[in-house]
Every structure is written in C-alpha cells, then in structure tokens.
Amino acid sequence: MNDTTHGIRTRPGSLADAPAILDMLDGAVIWMNQRGNTQQWGTTPYSRKPGGVARVEGYTTANAPFIAELDGTPVGALVLDTGPSPQMPIAPADEPERYVRLLVSDRRYAGRGIGAALLERAVEETRRAGVELLRVDCWAGGGGELVAYYERNGFTPAEPFLSGAWPGQVLTRRVA
Numbered sequence: 001m002n003d004t005t006h007g008i009r010t011r012p013g014s015l016a017d018a019p020a021i022l023d024m025l026d027g028a029v030i031w032m033n034q035r036g037n038t039q040q041w042g043t044t045p046y047s048r049k050p051g052g053v054a055r056v057e058g059y060t061t062a063n064a065p066f067i068a069e070l071d072g073t074p075v076g077a078l079v080l081d082t083g084p085s086p087q088m089p090i091a092p093a094d095e096p097e098r099y100v101r102l103l104v105s106d107r108r109y110a111g112r113g114i115g116a117a118l119l120e121r122a123v124e125e126t127r128r129a130g131v132e133l134l135r136v137d138c139w140a141g142g143g144g145e146l147v148a149y150y151e152r153n154g155f156t157p158a159e160p161f162l163s164g165a166w167p168g169q170v171l172t173r174r175v176a
Helices: 015-034 052-064 115-128 140-154
Strands: 008-012 064-070 073-081 097-105 131-141 156-163 167-172
Touching: 008 115, 015 052, 015 064, 015 073, 015 097, 064 115, 064 131, 073 115, 097 115, 131 156, 140 156, 140 167
Parallel strands: 097 131
Antiparallel strands: 008 064, 064 073, 073 097, 131 167, 156 167
C-alpha cells in the first residue's frame, strides 16, 4: 500500500474491484447530468451501456488498475496502460509511455484529493517502469474545467482531438 494525503491509500486493483469501479462511474454520470453535463459521458449509467461492464472488467485484468481507499473503502480508481485506447483517434507517442486510461472518484468523497493521489501513483508507477512520459486524454468541453484539473496536477496540454463531435485534449507529464 502507498500512503498519500488526507488518509487516502492507493493499492493495485483487481477484477474484484470492478463492481466498485462501475458504481463510481455510474455515480459520476449521475453527478455530471445533475449539473447539466450530458455530453462528457452521456446519460446512460456506465453499467448499463453496451459493453460497459466488460470494459471495466477488462481494465482490471488487461491493464494496471489502482484503487484509492479511505478507511478501507474504495473511493477512486485509475487505470494505467502503455498507450491510448485504440478506439480513440490518438496516436501512440514516439517513445515509451504510460497512459491514464481511466480516472474516476466516488463523488461522495469529492474534494479530498483522491484524483491527485491516484495521479501521483501513476507518476510513481511510470518512473518505476523506467518510462519518462505519462499521458492522459480528457473531455475538453464544459469550459475546459477537466483540462485545467490535469494542468493543476502537473500535466501540460499537448494536442486537441475530436472523437466524432466529442472534443478531447491529450495532456503530457514528464516524470524523469
């Protein structure tokens, strides 16, 4: 386990964490929709989207998942991979990289540094692998609030992209 700020601990995840991750994703969709954001992840709970459960299970078995816990309760998840999703119009880097494929936190624990703790774990894991580049992509709509979040966490905007009509932004962070 890795101690972080505010009593949050991060640990490697597994298939057993898939239900908790799905609950966090479903809660995030509801939270976004209540605030008028129906564009980022749509309006259908992630667990009810075609392929949603299988995708999360795949994240926990084929990728490197990490879980943030507060007093033993899962409150956040991050999935690390060696490149972007092949379903996204994003080219792999021209050097070894680690890529944040998913970052989500339980909205009931918002403002406690869960995402920041998980991103720091991603930095540690990237360094541990001997890799210097960590990348992430995110929704660039909504006034760029999510892009600004990643900037506050040490990332620099690289290239914008469109996935259909969905505006996205790739961000990078050097971890040498």
